[in-house]
Amino acid sequence: MRLASILARLGLQQQVGGGAAPCDTSKYILCVENVKKYFGGVRAVDGVTLRVERGSIVGLIGPNGSGKTTLFNVIAGYYKPDAGQVWFDGRRIDGLSPHEIYKLGLVRTFQTPRLWRSLTVFENVAGGVKGHPGEMLRNAILWSRWVPFELKTGEKALDTIAFVGLSPVAGNMADAISGGQMKLAELGRALMGEPKMLLLDEPAAGVNPTLARQIFEGIVRLREEKGITFLIIEHRLEILFDYVDYVYVMHQGRIIAEGKPAEVAENPLVAEIYLGG
Ligand SMILES: Nc1ncnc2c1ncn2[C@@H]1O[C@H](COP(=O)(O)OP(=O)(O)OP(=O)(O)O)[C@@H](O)[C@H]1O
Numbered sequence: 001m002r003l004a005s006i007l008a009r010l011g012l013q014q015q016v017g018g019g020a021a022p023c024d025t026s027k028y029i030l031c032v033e034n035v036k037k038y039f040g041g042v043r044a045v046d047g048v049t050l051r052v053e054r055g056s057i058v059g060l061i062g063p064n065g066s067g068k069t070t071l072f073n074v075i076a077g078y079y080k081p082d083a084g085q086v087w088f089d090g091r092r093i094d095g096l097s098p099h100e101i102y103k104l105g106l107v108r109t110f111q112t113p114r115l116w117r118s119l120t121v122f123e124n125v126a127g128g129v130k131g132h133p134g135e136m137l138r139n140a141i142l143w144s145r146w147v148p149f150e151l152k153t154g155e156k157a158l159d160t161i162a163f164v165g166l167s168p169v170a171g172n173m174a175d176a177i178s179g180g181q182m183k184l185a186e187l188g189r190a191l192m193g194e195p196k197m198l199l200l201d202e203p204a205a206g207v208n209p210t211l212a213r214q215i216f217e218g219i220v221r222l223r224e225e226k227g228i229t230f231l232i233i234e235h236r237l238e239i240l241f242d243y244v245d246y247v248y249v250m251h252q253g254r255i256i257a258e259g260k261p262a263e264v265a266e267n268p269l270v271a272e273i274y275l276g277g
Contacts, residue, residue, distance in 0.1 A: 046253030
């Protein structure tokens, strides 16, 4: 077990790396401070600072290869940053494992949904419940059929499946549903973890426009009903900009613009990098 993990369990996390949070943690649920992540000579994330207000829906955009997914991987604990800090809900989290970060309530989804394909939609969603051994991928296949879900977990999973609109396919195997339905199933599983914040990687990719808007309307409802905060990578700006409060724009590993969607849409620098891309 890593030192940071042990200290976190002892409640000493804030002393790691020294000191105070780099932002007002009562206002911001997520503070990314001067984060860098290099792969050899590739500066995938090159000194990113961003803030996400509690209860907001924030977009993270940028051309292909600008560093968005790498930044998500750093925030969610899949990569340790080469420099900088990440604070979530008042705690420093860089150095924690993905599972520890998940347990703190920061949950991510992937560009390509990572479902357990030999299990049903119901089992996939129910397996995301906090505390069930199946919440860890390596345990999921082993446990989901042998350890019965509690009745209340099953009921919660059915409610969640209804929320994301998948009731008609709840009993289908995950590899027998459409790409859009896989995205919804992954969102459902993430919701079973009772997140305070969701990092969504291209929730509308490959989904028809009607379903894409339904997904974003669901996101707005989750913010309103459960107070969940969102940071969302999305290339479909014409949809994203209708639903987000604020937008960060990445290019070549850096934040090159930020603001309300209308401001970002008018920013000539943003048009230039997209046209250039
Ligand atoms: N594991 C890795 N090893 C080496 N280089 C990587 C790795 N992951 C990403 N990169 C490089 O880092 C840069 C940023 O990639 P990243 O996937 O974070 O961009 P992105 O903005 O998410 O792109 P997209 O919108 O296409 O998903 C790219 O040049 C990419 O080739």
